[in-house]
Amino acid sequence: MQSAENQSEIKLTGDEFHHASKVMRHRTGDKIYFTNGQGSIFLAEIIAGSSNSFTLSLLNEFKYENRFKRIHLCLPLLKNQDRFEFAIEKSVELGITSFICFVSERTVSRSKKIERWNKIAFAAMKQSLRSYAPQFQFYESVELISKLEGEKIILEQKANKNLNEIRLNPDINYYFILGPEGGFSENELKLFNENESYSLTTNRLRTETAAVFCASIISSKILSR
Known part of the structure; x- marks a missing residue:
C-alpha cells in the first residue's frame, strides 16, 4: 500500500x-x-x-497520541511458539506498542523470530484498528533489562502487592517483566528490589495468560485516566 x-x-x-x-x-x-x-x-x-x-x-x-508509548511489555521466550505468539497478538489488541523479548537463565527456547513477531503484531494492529505499529527489541539477559532507565515491574505470584494497585506516571517508562516458564532464578530476582514486585493473582498462570492479564490491567488504567 x-x-x-x-x-x-x-x-x-x-x-x-x-x-x-x-x-x-x-x-x-x-x-x-x-x-x-x-x-x-x-x-x-x-x-x-x-x-x-x-x-x-x-x-x-x-x-491519535500514543498513550502507551512509555509502556514496555517484557516477554521471556517460550518453548511453545504458538503460546508466545498468542501473548503478542492479544497484547497488541489491548494497546501494547513496545515489546522486549528476552532470554532468562531458565529459558528453554532461544528462537529469535522478530520478523515473524512483527507480522503477527501488525495483523493484530490492523484487526483491532490500533493506530501505532508495535516495536520489538531483543535482550540476551534479564540483567540488561534491569539496567534500563525507568520503573521495572517484576510480575511474581508471591509478591505482596497486586498490579491493580499501581499508579502509572505518564512521564515515566515502565517495564513489565513476565517470568519465564521455570520462573526467575535467585540471581535474577536479586537484580530488582522487593518494591518492584507485583502479583496478578494468587493463582499460577501460564506466561502467555499472565501477559494478556497484565496488558488488560495496563490498558484499563491508561484509558481511564
Whole structure:
C-alpha cells in the first residue's frame, strides 16, 4: 500500500488488497478504515478496483497520541511458539506498542523470530484498528533489562502487592517483566528490589495468560485516566 501522507488517492495492492477483497469481501463503493501504524487512522472509499488492486479516495484522517508509548511489555521466550505468539497478538489488541523479548537463565527456547513477531503484531494492529505499529527489541539477559532507565515491574505470584494497585506516571517508562516458564532464578530476582514486585493473582498462570492479564490491567488504567 502506498503512503497516505499528503495524498487524496492511494492504491491498495498485495496482501492488503487480498485481505480487503477476499477476506473482508469489500467492493467498489465501500467505505473502509485503515491505519498507517504511525498514529493515524483513515476513512476512505473504494472508487475503483481491478484483479490486483483497489483505488481508495481518502475522506478523513484521525490522528491519535500514543498513550502507551512509555509502556514496555517484557516477554521471556517460550518453548511453545504458538503460546508466545498468542501473548503478542492479544497484547497488541489491548494497546501494547513496545515489546522486549528476552532470554532468562531458565529459558528453554532461544528462537529469535522478530520478523515473524512483527507480522503477527501488525495483523493484530490492523484487526483491532490500533493506530501505532508495535516495536520489538531483543535482550540476551534479564540483567540488561534491569539496567534500563525507568520503573521495572517484576510480575511474581508471591509478591505482596497486586498490579491493580499501581499508579502509572505518564512521564515515566515502565517495564513489565513476565517470568519465564521455570520462573526467575535467585540471581535474577536479586537484580530488582522487593518494591518492584507485583502479583496478578494468587493463582499460577501460564506466561502467555499472565501477559494478556497484565496488558488488560495496563490498558484499563491508561484509558481511564
